[in-house]
Amino acid sequence: MTLGELVGPEAKLSAAVAALPIAGIAADSREVKPGFLFAALPGVNTDGARFAADAVARGAVAVLASEPMDVGAPVIAVPDPRRTLSLIAARFFGAQPETTVAVTGTNGKTSVAAFTRQLWSDGGHAAASLGTVGVVSPSGTKVLRHTTPDPIELHGLLAGLAGDGVTHLALEASSHGLQQRRLDGAVLKAGAFTNISRDHLDYHASFEDYFAQKLRLFTELLQPGATAVIDMDSAESARVADAAKQRGLEILSVGRAGETLRLVSAEIEGFAQRLEIEHAGKIYAVLLPLVGEFQASNALVAAGLVMATGASAEEVLPRLGQLQGATGRLELAGTSHYGAPIFIDYAHTPDALTKALDSLRPYADKRLFVVFGCGGDRDRGRPQMGAAAAAKSDVVIVTDDNPRSEDPAAIRDEILVAVPGGREIGDRATAISEAIRMIRAGDVLLVAGKGHETGQTVGTTVIPFSDHDAVAAALTKGARLG
Numbered sequence: 001m002t003l004g005e006l007v008g009p010e011a012k013l014s015a016a017v018a019a020l021p022i023a024g025i026a027a028d029s030r031e032v033k034p035g036f037l038f039a040a041l042p043g044v045n046t047d048g049a050r051f052a053a054d055a056v057a058r059g060a061v062a063v064l065a066s067e068p069m070d071v072g073a074p075v076i077a078v079p080d081p082r083r084t085l086s087l088i089a090a091r092f093f094g095a096q097p098e099t100t101v102a103v104t105g106t107n108g109k110t111s112v113a114a115f116t117r118q119l120w121s122d123g124g125h126a127a128a129s130l131g132t133v134g135v136v137s138p139s140g141t142k143v144l145r146h147t148t149p150d151p152i153e154l155h156g157l158l159a160g161l162a163g164d165g166v167t168h169l170a171l172e173a174s175s176h177g178l179q180q181r182r183l184d185g186a187v188l189k190a191g192a193f194t195n196i197s198r199d200h201l202d203y204h205a206s207f208e209d210y211f212a213q214k215l216r217l218f219t220e221l222l223q224p225g226a227t228a229v230i231d232m233d234s235a236e237s238a239r240v241a242d243a244a245k246q247r248g249l250e251i252l253s254v255g256r257a258g259e260t261l262r263l264v265s266a267e268i269e270g271f272a273q274r275l276e277i278e279h280a281g282k283i284y285a286v287l288l289p290l291v292g293e294f295q296a297s298n299a300l301v302a303a304g305l306v307m308a309t310g311a312s313a314e315e316v317l318p319r320l321g322q323l324q325g326a327t328g329r330l331e332l333a334g335t336s337h338y339g340a341p342i343f344i345d346y347a348h349t350p351d352a353l354t355k356a357l358d359s360l361r362p363y364a365d366k367r368l369f370v371v372f373g374c375g376g377d378r379d380r381g382r383p384q385m386g387a388a389a390a391a392k393s394d395v396v397i398v399t400d401d402n403p404r405s406e407d408p409a410a411i412r413d414e415i416l417v418a419v420p421g422g423r424e425i426g427d428r429a430t431a432i433s434e435a436i437r438m439i440r441a442g443d444v445l446l447v448a449g450k451g452h453e454t455g456q457t458v459g460t461t462v463i464p465f466s467d468h469d470a471v472a473a474a475l476t477k478g479a480r481l482g
C-alpha cells in the first residue's frame with residue numbers, strides 16, 4: 001500500500017510522498033526493515049522520536065510523529081500519533097472479524113471474553129477471544145504478551161483470524177490499551193463494562209484517570225448506534241450508562257440492577273448455581289456450572305454481548321448451562337486427602353480477592369485459607385489486599401507473586417501490615433504445600449493471584465511456575481505421605 005492510502009486524505013501529503021510504497025510498519029526502531037513506516041511514539045521510559053534517525057538508517061521511508069523533525073525522510077506530524085498508528089495498522093492489515101466486540105472493567109474481562117466466545121460457538125459461529133490468556137480460536141490457543149496487544153500486533157492477529165474464517169471475536173480492552181489507543185483501529189459492534197475498582201494506579205495518575213480511560217471505549221471507540229452492555233451492579237455503572245447514552249449508544253443493562261437481563265436470584269447448588277434471569281417479562285431458569293456470584297455477573301454480560309450482536313434471549317440464556325470457566329478463574333484444582341477443596345483464582349485486586357473469598361465462604365464449614373502475594377512494579381494497594389484477606393478468611397499465608405524488580409520481602413511486609421497473625425512463606429510452592437498440609441475436612445483453600453500464569457518473574461528472569469502444578473505436586477506428596 002502507499003503512504004497516502006494508509007494515512008488517508010486528511011494528512012494532505014504531497015503527491016510524491018503520498019505515492020511512497022510502504023512495506024511494513026514498526027513502532028520500535030529495532031524492528032524497522034527497508035521500506036517501513038516508523039511510528040515515533042512518546043512513552044513512559046523514552047521518546048520514540050529519539051530513534052527516528054536510527055529507524056531511517058535501517059531503511060524507514062517515512063516517520064509518523066507528534067512533531068516535525070529533520071531525519072532525512074518525510075515526517076507526518078499528527079497530534080495523537082498512537083491513535084493515527086492504530087488507524088494506519090487497521091488499513092495496512094485490512095480484514096477484521098466481521099463481528100468484533102470489546103469488554104472493559106477492572107475484573108471479569110477474561111471471563112466475559114471466554115464466555116462470549118463459547119456462547120457464539122454454541123450458536124454455530126466461528127468465534128474467538130483475545131486477551132490475557134491469549135488468542136483462543138477454532139485453530140487453537142496462541143499466548144500473547146499483553147492483554148490488549150499493541151496495534152501493529154493486534155491488526156496482524158485480526159487479519160489472521162478473519163483469514164482463518166473467524167467471524168466473531170471478543171476482545172479484552174485493558175486500561176493501558178485504551179489509554180495508548182491500541183484499539184482505536186478496531187471496528188467494534190458492541191462494548192461491555194463489567195465493574196471498576198482500584199487497580200493499575202502505578203500507571204494511571206489517579207482513580208479518575210483510570211476510570212476515564214475505561215470510559216473511552218464508550219465515549220470514543222464505539223460509534224453512535226452501537227450497543228453498550230453494562231453490568232449495573234458496580235458503583236460506577238450509572239456513570240458509564242450516562243456517558244454511553246450521551247454518545248448515542250443503545251444500552252443493554254444486566255445484573256441485579258439491570259433492566260434487559262435482570263438477575264432475580266442465584267442459589268448455590270454444589271459447585272454450580274441456579275440462576276433466575278428476567279428478560280422482557282419472562283423468567284429463565286439456568287443451572288450455571290460455575291462457582292461464585294461474580295461468574296453469574298460475567299455470564300450475563302457475555303449473554304448481553306451475544307444478544308447485542310444478533311441472538312435472542314431464548315437462544316442464548318439456555319446456553320449458559322454449558323459455560324466453562326476460563327483457566328484459573330475460581331477453578332476447582334483439586335481436593336486434599338481430607339476432602340478439602342482447593343481453588344485457584346486470578347484475584348489480584350482488593351475487590352477481586354474480597355469477591356473470591358466471599359464466593360468460597362459458603363463452602364467452608366470450618367476454616368477458609370488463602371495463599372496470595374502482590375506483584376512487584378504494579379499497583380501499590382498491598383495493605384488493601386492484606387485487609388481483604390484478613391477480613392474474609394481465617395488463615396492467611398502471604399507469599400510471592402511476580403516480585404519483578406522489587407524486594408520480595410518488602411512487598412510481603414507491605415501486605416502483612418494489614419494481616420494480624422498472617423503467616424509469611426516467600427517461596428510460593430512451599431506456601432501452597434504448607435497450606436495443603438494444614439487443611440482438614442470442612443476447610444477450603446484459595447490460591448490467589450496467578451490464575452493461568454506459567455511463570456514467576458523475579459528480577460527480569462521468568463522462572464517456570466504454575467499454581468496448578470504446585471497444587472498437583474503438593475497433593476501427590478501428601479498422598480504419598482498420607
Ligand SMILES: CC(=O)N[C@H]1[C@@H](OP(=O)(O)OP(=O)(O)OC[C@H]2O[C@@H](n3ccc(=O)[nH]c3=O)[C@H](O)[C@@H]2O)O[C@H](CO)[C@@H](O)[C@@H]1O[C@H](C)C(=O)N[C@@H](C)C(=O)N[C@H](CCC(=O)O)C(=O)O
Pocket residue numbers: 027028029030040041042043044045046047048049051132145146147148149150174175176177180203
Ligand atoms: C507501561 C506500558 O504500558 N508501556 C507500554 C508502552 O511503552 P512505552 O511507550 O512507555 O515505551 P518506552 O520504553 O517509553 O518507548 C517509547 C517508544 O520508543 C520506542 N523505542 C524504544 C527503544 C528503542 O531502541 N527504539 C524505539 O523505537 C518503543 O518501541 C516505544 O514505542 O508502549 C509499548 C509499545 O506500544 C508497550 O509495549 C509497553 O508495554 C509494556 C511492555 C507493559 O508491560 N505494559 C503492561 C503494563 C500492559 O500494557 N498491561 C496491560 C494491562 C494488563 C491487565 O490488566 O490485564 C495489557 O494490556 O497487557
Ligand SMILES: Nc1ncnc2c1ncn2[C@@H]1O[C@H](COP(=O)(O)OP(=O)(O)OP(=O)(O)O)[C@@H](O)[C@H]1O
Pocket residue numbers: 105106107108109110111112132147172174194195294295297298328329330345346347348351352353355356451
Ligand atoms: N465480575 C467480577 N467482579 C468482581 N471480581 C471478579 C469478576 N470477575 C472476575 N473477578 C475476579 O477477578 C479475577 C480476574 O478475573 P478475569 O481474569 O476474568 O478479569 P480481567 O478483567 O481479565 O483481569 P486482568 O485485567 O488482570 O486480565 C478473577 O479471578 C476473580 O477473582
Ligand SMILES: N[C@H](CCC[C@H](N)C(=O)O)C(=O)O
Pocket residue numbers: 132147348374375376378401402449450453
Ligand atoms: N494482568 C495484570 C495482573 C497480574 C497479576 C499478578 N500475577 C502480577 O503479576 O502482578 C497485570 O499485568 O497487571
Ligand SMILES: [Mg+2]
Pocket residue numbers: 109110131132133147172
Ligand atoms: Mg484479563
